Amino acid sequence: MTLKQVGAALLVGGVAAAAAAKAAKARDALGEPESGLARPVDRKRTILVTGAASGIGLNTVRLFLAKGWFVGAFDLDEEALRKALGDRSASSVVLGRVDVCDGDSCKSAVETFLRAAPGGAMDALFNCAGILTIEEFERIPLARQQLIIDVNCKGVINMTLPALPALKEARGCIITMASGSSVAGIPYHVTYAATKAFVYSFTEGLRTELSPQGVRVCDVSVNYVATPMTATQQWSKGSFLVKNNFATASSVAGTVWDALHKATRFNEHFYVDDVTAKTFTIVALSRALGLSYHTKLIAESMQAKI
Numbered sequence: 001m002t003l004k005q006v007g008a009a010l011l012v013g014g015v016a017a018a019a020a021a022k023a024a025k026a027r028d029a030l031g032e033p034e035s036g037l038a039r040p041v042d043r044k045r046t047i048l049v050t051g052a053a054s055g056i057g058l059n060t061v062r063l064f065l066a067k068g069w070f071v072g073a074f075d076l077d078e079e080a081l082r083k084a085l086g087d088r089s090a091s092s093v094v095l096g097r098v099d100v101c102d103g104d105s106c107k108s109a110v111e112t113f114l115r116a117a118p119g120g121a122m123d124a125l126f127n128c129a130g131i132l133t134i135e136e137f138e139r140i141p142l143a144r145q146q147l148i149i150d151v152n153c154k155g156v157i158n159m160t161l162p163a164l165p166a167l168k169e170a171r172g173c174i175i176t177m178a179s180g181s182s183v184a185g186i187p188y189h190v191t192y193a194a195t196k197a198f199v200y201s202f203t204e205g206l207r208t209e210l211s212p213q214g215v216r217v218c219d220v221s222v223n224y225v226a227t228p229m230t231a232t233q234q235w236s237k238g239s240f241l242v243k244n245n246f247a248t249a250s251s252v253a254g255t256v257w258d259a260l261h262k263a264t265r266f267n268e269h270f271y272v273d274d275v276t277a278k279t280f281t282i283v284a285l286s287r288a289l290g291l292s293y294h295t296k297l298i299a300e301s302m303q304a305k306i
């Protein structure tokens with residue numbers, strides 16, 4: 001980095017800090033209501049989790065059950081769901097099939113959840129269902145590209161809309177699985193990364209819209225996690241990645257728990273670890289300085305030819 005670039009970075013940092021302080025003051029003046037989770041209730045807290053049969057979703061279900069919550073565990077793969085959670089008592093969990101690509105299926109999952117949940121209440125919705133294919137863009141068939149968009153983007157809308165009335169009633173929280181790829185385009189993950197950028201933007205827009213009504217909206221980002229999703233990919237497409245330690249699904253579940261309790265009207269993005277948080281900072285800085293430093297880094301790490 002040249003002296004001129006260091007000076008520009010310091011200037012950008014100073015301006016950003018001043019803008020953040022001004023924005024915080026302005027937001028305080030809005031006097032928006034606090035989240036319902038800040039208020040005590042005389043029933044179990046409740047959460048609906050999609051993608052609950054595997055990986056991050058399943059670990060989140062287990063964590064919230066251990067914390068004494070009532071959990072709605074929904075997944076496309078009902079058999080896997082029953083295998084993983086079928087021994088739980090009906091007073092702590094309701095299991096069900098949902099296809100997040102299908103609006104009617106999502107509506108019916110929300111109805112099933114609310115019928116079973118204590119007080120018919122929903123304190124939290126965790127949009128976790130998602131799919132990934134690591135492959136050259138051209139080699140991923142059109143139907144698979146479209147399915148990635150349907151599950152990762154439309155699925156979030158399909159679940160959030162029917163859950164909103166109950167979430168508003170409880171002044172609850174919506175949490176969606178984002179990714180390290182929410183912040184930058186990634187070779188061999190082109191369509192997937194674009195869907196996670198959708199999540200990041202969806203969270204910011206909806207958070208701002210629903211804050212005055214006491215509903216918190218946040219997302220959780222992480223680079224790579226050891227789950228069936230990553231275990232089934234062709235890692236030769238990004239050899240750097242196999243050399244690095246993946247996060248665990250239980251650490252992501254822990255961040256979901258933290259996000260739910262720490263989300264405020266000012267704070268919507270949560271990162272599982274420092275490496276993920278740094279990814280977002282480096283990309284933001286690289287863009288602010290008009291550099292393509294982050295794309296170079298990503299390309300090198302993936303051994304992509306540019």
Ligand SMILES: NC(=O)c1ccc[n+]([C@@H]2O[C@H](COP(=O)([O-])OP(=O)(O)OC[C@H]3O[C@@H](n4cnc5c(N)ncnc54)[C@H](O)[C@@H]3O)[C@@H](O)[C@H]2O)c1
Binds near residue numbers: 053076131225
């Ligand atoms: N594993 C990672 O490295 C990683 C990193 C960042 C973000 N994420 C995100 O975390 C979420 C969970 O990933 P994971 O690693 O636990 O994956 P996973 O493959 O272990 O689990 C995903 C679950 O989603 C379910 N699912 C798929 N399509 C569905 C549909 N149409 N309707 C309902 N359920 C459906 C699957 O049956 C599966 O049980 C995803 O949104 C993913 O994009 C994962």
